[in-house]
Every structure is written in C-alpha cells, then in structure tokens.
Amino acid sequence: MIELNNVSKTFTLHNQGGAVIEVISDVSFAVAKGECVALTGASGAGKSTLMRMIYGNYLTQSGEIRIGDVDLVQAEPRDVIALRRDVLGYVSQFLRVVPRVPTVDVVAEPLRGVGVSATEAEGRAKALLSRLNIPERLWGLSPTTFSGGEQQRVNIARGFAHTYPAMLLDEPTASLDAANREVVLELINEAKARGAAIIGIFHDSSARARVCDRDIDVSRFTPGMVA
Numbered sequence: 001m002i003e004l005n006n007v008s009k010t011f012t013l014h015n016q017g018g019a020v021i022e023v024i025s026d027v028s029f030a031v032a033k034g035e036c037v038a039l040t041g042a043s044g045a046g047k048s049t050l051m052r053m054i055y056g057n058y059l060t061q062s063g064e065i066r067i068g069d070v071d072l073v074q075a076e077p078r079d080v081i082a083l084r085r086d087v088l089g090y091v092s093q094f095l096r097v098v099p100r101v102p103t104v105d106v107v108a109e110p111l112r113g114v115g116v117s118a119t120e121a122e123g124r125a126k127a128l129l130s131r132l133n134i135p136e137r138l139w140g141l142s143p144t145t146f147s148g149g150e151q152q153r154v155n156i157a158r159g160f161a162h163t164y165p166a167m168l169l170d171e172p173t174a175s176l177d178a179a180n181r182e183v184v185l186e187l188i189n190e191a192k193a194r195g196a197a198i199i200g201i202f203h204d205s206s207a208r209a210r211v212c213d214r215d216i217d218v219s220r221f222t223p224g225m226v227a
Contacts, residue, residue, distance in 0.1 A: 001197035002031040007063035027221045036198040038212040041219035056080045089164035095151040104139040110162040128157035169200035173207045
C-alpha cells in the first residue's frame with residue numbers, strides 16, 4: 001500500500017551561500033495492508049522529514065513514493081489533494097484548524113469531504129470525541145481554546161474519523177494520560193484490522209511494541225549518522 005524506492009532529500013541553505021545538505025539518501029521499504037511500521041532512530045536522523053515527504057509536504061529530489069497507484073514524487077497538486085482526502089490520513093503532533101469552528105465539525109470534516117452525509121459524519125465525530133474523553137460540553141467550542149492534551153485528542157479523532165487505507169502517525173500518544181493512550185492504541189489496532197497500512201513515529205517504546213509489526217531505523221539512510 002505504501003512503497004518507497006531509492007528516495008533522497010536535500011535542503012539548500014540559500015542564506016548560507018547556497019550550501020546543500022543531504023538529509024536522507026536511498027530510502028527503500030514497503031508497508032503492506034494491515035501492517036504498522038515504526039520509524040526509529042536518534043534525534044536528527046530524519047524521521048519527521050521522511051514522514052513529511054511521504055505526505056507530500058516536502059519535495060523529494062529523487063526516487064519514488066507510491067501510495068496505492070499514485071507516485072507522490074510525480075503527482076500533480078490536484079492528485080495529492082485527492083489522495084489526502086480519500087486515501088492517506090495524517091495525525092501530526094499539532095492541531096491546525098480554522099478558528100471558531102466547533103470541535104464536532106473539525107472532527108467530522110474529513111467525512112464530509114468524502115461525501116458522507118452531515119448526520120452520519122456528526123454521529124461518527126461525536127462517538128470518537130466521547131471515546132477519547134472530550135467532554136460533551138466542549139463539542140460546540142473551537143478546539144483552539146483547549147489544553148494541549150485535549151487538542152491532541154481532537155487531532156486523533158479527526159485523523160481516525162475516515163477509514164483511510166493508509167495512515168501516517170507522528171507521536172500519536174504524546175501528551176496523553178494512560179486511559180487515553182489506551183484508546184489511541186485500540187484505534188490503531190482497529191485500523192490495522194480493517195487493512196490500513198500505517199507508518200508511525202513512537203518515542204513511547206511500550207506503545208510501539210503494542211501496535212508496530214517492525215521498525216525501520218532511519219539512521220541508516222542518514223549520511224554521516226551511524227545506525
């Protein structure tokens with residue numbers, strides 16, 4: 001479902017004489033349906049950079065990143081937008097929403113984007129918010145007013161609202177108490193059971209052991225870094 005072939009990434013520092021830094025080189029691996037793969041490695045190894053490349057936020061200098069039938073490296077912007085709407089979900093560490101939009105609408109938005117009725121989308125959103133222990137009195141408020149942990153749970157609810165065939169998870173259990181951490185791990189295992197291919201960054205080693213089938217040490221693709 002997710003396949004990387006000989007992927008490389010450089011950054012050009014235009015404010016430092018055009019210096020070119022090679023961040024990641026010759027990355028190749030695949031993730032099957034129903035599999036969760038963890039990106040591991042020391043700080044600075046390029047885990048988050050690779051995640052952003054797979055989502056299409058960073059351009060790739062060479063290689064191929066295939067999500068289903070789409071090669072993100074060659075895809076047109078409209079194809080990337082369609083892929084994110086229908087196929088590829090992303091739970092980042094930070095909640096980014098339009099101010100003043102109620103929390104229940106924030107969570108329901110991915111479902112409305114794929115044609116789910118407003119009633120069904122709202123019902124799914126409310127069920128996830130309840131499961132992630134967001135008090136009902138907050139559902140009509142903008143999540144921009146919430147605590148960090150509450151915002152993270154809203155972010156997770158939105159990320160799992162639509163049954164994406166492929167998912168990217170960046171520290172999904174960070175800032176969560178034990179009960180909500182357990183809910184998130186259950187959601188990940190449920191996504192795997194329905195066939196989702198998942199790539200995640202988990203600094204919580206016990207959480208990683210619970211949901212991940214194998215690890216990929218990104219350090220071995222990082223020039224100058226010993227794996």
